[in-house]
Amino acid sequence: MALKGNLRDFSTTQLLNLIHLARKTGCLTVRTSSEAARLYFRDGKLIHAHTANHDGHLATMLVKAGKLTNEQAQKIMARPEGRNDVQLGMLLIKAGHVSREDIIQSVRRYMLDIVYTLFGWYDGEFEFTPDALPSADRILIPVNLEQVILEGSRRLQEHERLQDELPDLDHTALRFTNGADARLRAVNLTVEEWRVISFVSPRNTIRVIAQANNMDDFQVRKVVYGLIQAGIVELVRPTGQMAALGVPGEFGAEKPPAIKRSLIERLINRIKRI
Amino acid sequence: MQAVKIVITGPFNAGKTQFIRAVSEIDVVSTESKITDPAERIKEETTVAMDFGRITIEDDLVLYLFGTPGQRRFDFMWEILSEGMLGFIVMVDSTRPETFREARYILQVFRSYAPTPYVVAANKQDLSEAWSPEDLRIALKVDPEVKVIPCVATDKEQVKNVLLELLYTILERLELEEAGAEMEH
Ligand SMILES: Nc1nc2c(ncn2[C@@H]2O[C@H](COP(=O)(O)OP(=O)(O)OP(=O)(O)O)[C@@H](O)[C@H]2O)c(=O)[nH]1
Ligand SMILES: [Mg+2]
Numbered sequence: 001m002a003l004k005g006n007l008r009d010f011s012t013t014q015l016l017n018l019i020h021l022a023r024k025t026g027c028l029t030v031r032t033s034s035e036a037a038r039l040y041f042r043d044g045k046l047i048h049a050h051t052a053n054h055d056g057h058l059a060t061m062l063v064k065a066g067k068l069t070n071e072q073a074q075k076i077m078a079r080p081e082g083r084n085d086v087q088l089g090m091l092l093i094k095a096g097h098v099s100r101e102d103i104i105q106s107v108r109r110y111m112l113d114i115v116y117t118l119f120g121w122y123d124g125e126f127e128f129t130p131d132a133l134p135s136a137d138r139i140l141i142p143v144n145l146e147q148v149i150l151e152g153s154r155r156l157q158e159h160e161r162l163q164d165e166l167p168d169l170d171h172t173a174l175r176f177t178n179g180a181d182a183r184l185r186a187v188n189l190t191v192e193e194w195r196v197i198s199f200v201s202p203r204n205t206i207r208v209i210a211q212a213n214n215m216d217d218f219q220v221r222k223v224v225y226g227l228i229q230a231g232i233v234e235l236v237r238p239t240g241q242m243a244a245l246g247v248p249g250e251f252g253a254e255k256p257p258a259i260k261r262s263l264i265e266r267l268i269n270r271i272k273r274i
Numbered sequence: 275m276q277a278v279k280i281v282i283t284g285p286f287n288a289g290k291t292q293f294i295r296a297v298s299e300i301d302v303v304s305t306e307s308k309i310t311d312p313a314e315r316i317k318e319e320t321t322v323a324m325d326f327g328r329i330t331i332e333d334d335l336v337l338y339l340f341g342t343p344g345q346r347r348f349d350f351m352w353e354i355l356s357e358g359m360l361g362f363i364v365m366v367d368s369t370r371p372e373t374f375r376e377a378r379y380i381l382q383v384f385r386s387y388a389p390t391p392y393v394v395a396a397n398k399q400d401l402s403e404a405w406s407p408e409d410l411r412i413a414l415k416v417d418p419e420v421k422v423i424p425c426v427a428t429d430k431e432q433v434k435n436v437l438l439e440l441l442y443t444i445l446e447r448l449e450l451e452e453a454g455a456e457m458e459h
Contacts, residue, residue, distance in 0.1 A: 001406035005371030010413065018412045164375070237386075261448050263278070263335070264360075268441045270331045271434055274297055 003128035011161060012118045013153055013229050015126060020044045020145035021231075027132035032124035037114055040134050045142040048134045049114040058085035058107070058139060065106035067098050084137040107141045112148065119152040122161075146230050147187050153226035154190070162221040165228075166235075169206040169217060173238040174224065176200060180232045187230060196223045197232075202239040279338040280440065281356050282325070283380055284365030285373040286344035289397040289427040291325045293365060294339045296433040298327025352380075353387060361391040361440050365427070366414065368396045368404035374413050381414065391443045395425040395436045 003018075007030070015028065023044035030037050036052040050056025059073040059082060068076070076082035081091065092098050134140065166172065174196075177183075189197070192215070199209040210220035227233045282290045325341030340355050356362065362384055366377045384392065394416055396407040405413065407422045416422055423439050426432045 001409070002369075002403045003405060003409055004403060009372035010374065014413065018409060021412050022408060261445065261452070263276075264441055264445045264448065266331050266335060267278070267337055268438060268445070270329065270337075271297075271437050271441070274329070274430070274434055 001130075003130075005126060007121055007124045007126060010126075012115075012121065013149060013225075015128075016115075016145050016149050016152070017229050017231075019128070020149065024128065024130065025133070026128055026130040027134075028126060028128050030118060030121065030124050030126045032121055035121070035124075037118060039111075039115065039118075040132070040140075042133070042140075042142065044145060046111060046115065046145060046148060047140040047142050048138055049111040051114055056110070056138075057083065058088050058103070061106045061110040062092075062098065062103075064110060064113075065102070067102055067106060085139045086137050089139055103139065104141055107139050108143060111141070111143060112151075115148055116152055116155055119155055144186070146183060150187055150189075150226050150230045153222070153229050162218065162225055165225055166206065166221050169210065169220070171205065171238065172235050173202045173205050174200045174209070174227075174233040175202050175236050177231055177234050183230060183232050187232075190223075192219070192223050193227060196220065196227065200233055202236050205238050276335050277338060278335070278360050279340055279358065280437070281340045281342065281359045281362040281384075282365060283342040283352070283362055283384055284344065284395075284397075285367065285376040285380065287370075288344060288365040288367045288373070288377075289425075290341040290344065290365050292427040293363075293395070293397070293425075293433055293436075294325050294327035294341050296427060296430045297329060297437065298339060299330060300328050352383065356384060356387045356390075359388075359390055361393075361444050363436060363440055364392060364394045365397050365425075366394060366410060367398055368407075368410060369398050369401050371405065371413070374410075378414050381416075391440065391447050392420065393436065393440045393443060394420065394422045395427075396422055397425045397427050399424045400426045400428075 007015075012030075018024075019028065019041050021044070025042050025044075026040070028039045028041065030039075038050055039046060040048040048056070054060055057077065059068060059076045062068040063070055063073045076088065081087045089103050093100055093103070184197075192213070195213045196209055196215075199212055204212075206220060206224055209215075209224075210217065213220070215223070224233070228235065282293055284290055325339075327339040327341075329337045329339070331337055340359075342352055342355055364377060364381050364384070367373055381392075381394070384390075394410070394414065396404070396410045398404055399407075407424050410416075411422045414422075421439050421443065423436050424432070425436050
């Protein structure tokens with residue numbers, strides 16, 4: 001089964017959300033005309049990332065985090081064990097140069113920086129290779145994608161796509177998803193997000209929520225989009241309107257169900273015989 | 275004579291016409307026309323107003339299959355076609371993620387017409403670039419209780435299977451309603 005396409009059609013947010021929900025293991029490669037990145041996942045968690053320009057070795061990450069100087073890194077990388085991140089990490093900890101926590105934080109920061117830049121790519125071919133994992137000498141820090149998606153969406157400065165995802169603020173409301181309370185506990189929300197959360201109800205259109213919080217269309221879209229992608233809220237038709245729309249259709253109460261059931265059973269029997 | 279209908283909808287080039295052709299007993303009355311817009315020239319013909327197929331159930335009962343036009347500029351036809359339908363099928367070309375957003379839009383529009391049962395057909399599963407039905411479910415944000423069924427519209431058995439799954443869904447809904455009605459008495 002392929003999982004291939006272009007970010008134009010299926011955004012970074014949507015991709016990460018899919019990987020998270022389907023608890024995928026494997027490697028996501030994304031290529032734009034000028035850049036490329038590889039992200040690795042295990043059971044739907046991000047475990048490693050690097051770009052075409054940065055090899056993703058520990059020495060490089062520690063330079064970026066200000067724990068090593070460029071010269072130190074160059075010296076390390078010139079030696080064979082300097083290319084084995086796990087070994088190098090242990091050496092540096094033993095030498096008292098960095099702490100275990102420093103390493104974890106630097107690796108994490110490095111991966112997240114790469115993922116967050118991906119949110120700014122709107123055009124690029126992607127492909128997911130199932131079960132591909134980084135080599136064994138890399139340090140893998142599992143990162144929960146829910147938080148990443150929320151933060152990435154926060155940074156998502158793209159009016160058009162938001163407009164596309166949430167076209168109609170006047171005729172859409174929000175409700176909490178089934179797992180919302182557990183997710184709310186697992187993520188850190190901004191003040192704005194809490195403000196929106198406090199108005200979540202099928203009775204309030206998104207427009208009403210925006211007005212109550214003095215947010216403009218873009219702000220409220222951004223917050224709502226992030227909350228949807230994090231699986232905390234979902235879109236519903238406002239209940240105030242449901243009554244107006246509740247015109248009984250053809251499929252409904254007028255005909256006694258017994259007749260209709262036998263009718264459907266006849267259709268089923270006939271189609272089986274085609 | 276009673277006539278009932280099922281609507282087959284979905285984005286441009288999803289395989290709706292193919293689907294109806296696979297099971298219709300009459301040559302599909304198609305309103306295909308040559309494609310003039312170069313952006314859509316990935317195939318020769320497209321459905322303009324609708325496709326129309328028929329399955330005679332018994333002397334007194336026929337099932338009509340209506341296929342909607344895939345292009346947005348014909349979407350004024352959608353509501354007309356969906357009137358009084360038993361249920362609908364959203365066909366998706368599983369190999370073309372660039373059409374998924376459109377598929378979501380179509381799904382929402384049809385759902386808004388009436389609370390009619392529906393299923394999603396993940397079409398073109400014979401092609402290697404096809405996204406799996408599970409991935410499509412997430413990509414299209416399909417409700418958990420709605421079936422996403424793998425499909426190859428050129429294969430009659432698979433088309434039958436999608437139709438049957440929709441009919442089972444309708445049946446389940448009727449049984450629920452019946453149980454609900456009994457509870458009220
Ligand atoms: N490989 C493969 N090709 C398919 C399948 N279903 C349809 N096709 C092909 O896909 C193309 C589009 O099919 P159509 O049935 O014309 O699609 P449509 O949804 O009616 O398209 P519009 O009417 O233009 O919206 C045709 O070339 C079909 O032969 C399938 O399951 N597998
Ligand atoms: Mg057609």
